[in-house]
Amino acid sequence: MIKNFIHQFASPKTYIYQVDRLYPYILYISLTIYLISIFWGLFLTPEDFVQGNSYRIIYLHVPASFISQSLFMAMAIASAIYLIWKVKLSVYLVRSIAPIGAVTTFIALISGSIWGIPTWGTWWVWDARIVSTLILFIMYLGLISLHDSFSNHEKADKFLSILALVGSVNIPIIKMSVEWWSTLHQPASITISNKPAIDLVMLYPLFGSMIGFAGIVTCLVILSSKLQILKRERNKSWVKNYA
C-alpha cells in the first residue's frame, strides 16, 4: 500500500506540473518574510550587550548553517527512499539539492568568518564545529563530483545515494560538536528543552529569517530539481510537450 502511495507521487511529470503551480507563491511569500525579518533584525532590534552591532549577522549565519545541515539530512532521507523503493524522482532531488547545499554551507562559513573578526579577533579557528562544517562543504562537492564522473546514470545514482547516507553521520557530529568538545564556538542558543539563551526581541526576527531563508532555499531546490528532471528525462514524450 505504501508502494502505491509513493509511486503515485513519484512521477517526475506530476512533480514538475505541481511544482510549477506552487513556485510563485513560495517565492514571493518567503522573500517577503525574509526581507521583513532582515529589516526588523537590522534596524529595529537593540544592540547586544557584549557584541554591539556585529551580532546582526546572526540573521544570515544561523539560517544558512541550519539549512545546510537540514538539506544534508533531506538528501539522506531521499537517498534511503531511492535505495529502498527505487523511486527515480528521489535521486533527482538528491542530485539537485547538492549544489544548493554547497552554496548554503559556503554562505554559513563565510558569514561565520565575518562574524568572527569583531568577536574573536580572528577569521578562522580550527575548532570542532567549524571544521565539521568545512567537512560538510567538502562532502557536498564530493557528492557532485562523484555523480558527474560516471557516464552510466543508474550506477551514478546508486553511488550518490550510498555516499549521501554514509556522509550523513557528519550531521550529528556537527550538532554535538559544541557539546562534546569545549570549543570557541558558542553553544546553541535555541534548544528544544531549555529556555532560549537569546533575548526574545532578537528571537522573533531570527525565526522569521529562518523561515524566509528556508523558503528561498526551497525555491532554489525547485529550480535545480526541474533542471535535473528535464535533463534526465529528455527522451520522454511529455518533456517535448512541456518545453
Next chain:
Amino acid sequence: MHLKVKAKNLSYKINEKKLFHDISFELFSGKAIHVQGDNGSGKTTLLKIICGLTNQVKGDLELKLDKKICFLGHKNALKQYLTVEQNLSLLGVSDHQDLNKHLIEFALNKSLDVTLSNLSFGQQKKIALLRVFLNDSDLLVLDEPCVGLDQQSQKYLCSFINNELTLGKSILFSSHISLDITSEVLNLNK
C-alpha cells in the same frame, strides 16, 4: 529432464537505449544453447544476466539449480604474479582427480611452478578453462570459450562439453565461430 533456466521476455537498456528485448528461452538439463549475435548485440550482457551479475530491466528469469553456476567470461580470474600451482589452489581444484589428465592434454603438466605472466595468452586461457573442466556445477555459462585456443584444444573442449551434456548438465555459451556442440541457437540480432 528438468527445466534449469526459464527466461521470459528479457530486455535490457543502457542509459535508456535498448540493447535487446523480448528474449525468451527454456534450458533443460542435458541441453546446450548457443547464443549468437553481431558484435554489441548483448551476448555477454545476456550471459551475465543469467549468472545474476546484472539485473534485467524487464522480463522474468527463473533458475532451478541444485548446485551452483560455473562461469567463464572474457577475463580469466587468475593472478598474474602467482604460479600456476598457486592459481590452481586459489581455484580450489588442486586435489581434483582429473587435474593431471587435463594438464597433460594441455601440455602444461611440467609448468606448475611457472609464474602465470610468463605463459602465453592461450596457455593462460587453458588454465582458466580448468575451472570449467573441473567444475562441480549443473549450469555452465561460457562467454566465447575458444578464443585463443589451438585447433586441438578446441576439439578437446567441445568433446568435453558434449560429455558434460550426457551427464545432465546444462550449458549456455556464446561463440562467433561454430563449435561442434549439439545445441539450440538463440540469435540476439533484431
Next chain:
Amino acid sequence: MNIIKYELLKLRSKSRGWLGPILVFILIMVAFPLTIEISNNDLGQSFFSVLWIAMLLVMMLATEDIFLEDYNDGSLDQFAISNINLSYVVAAKIFIYWLLIGLPISLLGSLFCLGMTNSIYLASHILPILLVTSYIFINVFSFGNALSLTKGSVLGTLVTLPLLLPLLIVLGKVVISINLNLNYLGFVGLLLGVLSIIIFLIPLIISYIIRAHLE
C-alpha cells in the same frame, strides 16, 4: 576460513602490496626529525601529529588497489557468482590488509614513539589506539576505493577523506588524555565502538557497491 587463507596467499605473494606501504611509513617517520632542529624540544608534541598523518597517508596508499586488481582480472565476478557471501570476502580482504600492513605499522609507530619520547608509558598506551585506528582507516579508504573502482582511486579517497577528519580530531584529544592520564579508557572504548559498527557495516556497503559496479 578458506577465503582468509586465499587472500593471505594473494597479498603475501604480492610483496610490493604490503612491503611498500610499510617502507613508506618508516621513511616518513625517519624523515620527520630531519626537518626539525635537533635542539628543538617540541619534537615530542608535533610527533603525534606526524604519526597520525603518516598513518593516514600510508593507509590511503595501501588500499589503492585493494579491489581494483580483482575487478580487472575478473575475480570479483567469480566471487559474486559463487555461493560465498560477497561481504564476507570483502571483510576477509580488509582483515588481511590490516594484518599485513596495519599491524606492522602500529607496532612500528609505537616503537618510533618510544624512540622519540623515551617513555614506555606513552608508547604502550598509544599501541591499542594505533591498532584500532589503522583498522578504521583501512575500512573507510576501502569504501572510498570501492566507490570509484572504475575511475581511479583518487576520486573515491578524496570523497571519503572528509569522513575521517572527525576521527583525527578525536585522536588529537586522545594524545592529550594519555599525557594527562584522564579518560583514556573512555577514548579506547569510543574507538572500539566506532570500529565495531564499521566492521559490520562497511563490508555490507562495499559488497553492494561492487555488485553495482559489476552490472
